[in-house]
Amino acid sequence: MKIFKNKLAVTIIVLSVAFLGLIGFSVNKDSSSVLVGGVGAVFNPIQKFVYGVNDKVQDFLYFAFNFSDVKSENIALREENEELKSQLIELEDLKDENERFRELYSFTENRDEYSYIGANIINIPSGSYLNSYTIDKGENVDLAKGMVVISNSGLVGQISRVESNWAIVDNIINENIAVSVTVQSTREAVGILKGYRDGNNNLLAKVYNLPLDSEVKEGDIILTSGLGNIYPKGVKVGEVISVDEDKGKLMKIATVKPYVDFNRLEELFVVIPEDIRNIEY
Incomplete structure (x- = not known):
């Protein structure tokens, strides 16, 4: 074994x-x-x-x-990433701003009878419910009551008060504003546009005094008519979203959604006529 x-x-x-x-x-x-x-x-x-x-x-x-070096590199990469994000946001803002100015230029280039002064909204007066805005320009740049205010999207409203370095702008939703307008597609009889809020508190407008035989329809574009020597002719106001008949008053009423988003206004431009004395209030 x-x-x-x-x-x-x-x-x-x-x-x-x-x-x-x-x-x-x-x-x-x-x-x-x-x-x-x-x-x-x-x-x-x-x-x-x-x-x-x-x-x-x-x-x-x-x-x-190499923990400390790795930690430092990680912090540096995070900071670089945040900086790149900020630069991207700035580029997007500049792109949007450039697009707004381009749209405005397309409106102003054929209207050399006016000049335009840019202004910023600095306050919304209490109780105005977006019907009015305070801008950072006033008598110091020769603004006057009654001057019209526009944005790149279309008609905003009218100056109602002017002080030395600020002014109040009433927009077209304000009950004190009435605008003479026409339908772009038909160039038919002129109507009067006034502000309107629906049951959901949407900021809209209505065009009154359109004749019963008016061909106005949903989707039509509403422009300023130029009558009254207040609003320049051909400024975009909004798009028709519905049409109703008032047979008792023998007229049609068009409900309009303004092109201007009054909740997101940024740059405003005051329209300055060649002869300020010709402004009619």
Whole structure:
């Protein structure tokens, strides 16, 4: 039995040495050998695992010994990212502003009988419900009561009060404003536009005094008529969204959605006629 145990031990040692010899032999032999291929198939996954663990250990050690540098780089990248976001927002704002001025220029380039002064909204008077705005221009730039105010989108309203360096603008939704308008598609009889709020508190307007045989319809564009020597002719006001008949008064009434979004007004432009004395209030 002892001899058998010794032989078994010797056999295990011999096989182990032979196995290790095969591993060494597999490193230098061509991969076409079936035996070498078998050994490689056994040990390749082990080698990959060892190398993978080694890479992770190296990455961890690099991170551990360079933590402060990594943290600084991360902070710098975050700051750069925020700066790029801010620049993108500024570019979008400039793009929108450029588009607004381009639209305004298309209106003003053929109306050289007027000049235009830009103004910013600095306040909404309490209780005005977006019917009025305070602008940052006044008598200091020769503004006067009755002057018309527009935006790139269309008609805004009219100046109702002027002080040294500010003024109040009543928009077309204000009950004190009435505008002579016409229908672009038909150029038919003139109607009178006045502000209107529907049941959902939407800021709209209605055109009154249109004749019963008027061809006004949904989708028509409403423009200032130029009558009355107050509002320049051809300023966009809004689009017809519905038409009703008042047979008792023998007229049609068109409900209009203004092109100007009175909740999001930014730049305003005061229309200055060549001869201010000709403004009729």
